[in-house]
Amino acid sequence: MNWDETTLLAVMRHAWPVPIAPKTARLLLARGQILRRDAGGIVVRQGDVPQGIVIMLEGTAAAMGVNAAGREFMLSVICPGDGYGFVPCYSQTPDTTSLVARERMAALVVPIGTWIQISDECTDLKDAVIAVMCRRMRWMTDSLEFRSMAPAIAALAHRLYRYAQQVAPEVFAANSTDAQIEARLSQSALASMLSLSRQRTHQLLHKLEKDGAISLAYGRIVIRDIPALRRIMDTQDMD
Secondary structure (H helix, E strand, C coil), rough: CCCCCHHHHHHHHHCCCCCCCCHHHHHHHCCCEEEECCCCEECCCCCCCCEEEEEEEEEEEEEEEECCCEEEEEEEECCCCEEECCCHHHHHHCCEEEECCCEEEEEEEEEEHHHHHHHCCCCHHHHHHHHHHHHHHHHHHHHHHHHHHHHHHHHHHHHHHHHHHHCCCHHCCCCCCCCCCCCCHHHHHHHHHHCCCCCHHHHHHHHHHHCCCCCCCCCCEEEHHHHHHHHHHHHCCCC
């Protein structure tokens, strides 16, 4: 795809609560570079200070970490339009996660010094970053609350609910009870994100399927009923 301000703004539309101006998008494209990686390729390596802000254009990548025990875990999926690397880039500190391509992907990488220059020229970029970070902090707080206080079934429903909001915002906004959103997450990845065993995650997914929230087939997880996920998130029953 040929990327210009129109296509960049289109891919960023749902991931950035506050939009940037076309002029800002033109500057990001003109002063950044498009990076391509095949599945498994490293975009940012844990422990390095990132060279710039990453905006995903095509494909997906995973934010992966390694804990003190040497166990690798998946923190989140970075989808088209999502930005990555704001905190370590602004603070000039090593990244606590790696960004790894999950499939063939393309991303716009803007060097941090260049990003700050554009932010000084175009203050709408600062407002947009603040909005993104505020929403992420809210989602992170929600996720921590579900993982620490809610039943595991509610935590899993919450993860899939937010995933649907991230990758299919129109369907999510319609509160569809007949969605067809394929969650491109393996059961192992979900287990890692929730700190559950794969066996436990498998059992909980079948519970969600029984409740009509999702369907499972041939290794696929398809989100079907957004309101059902919301109801399960609100459950107080221990599973």
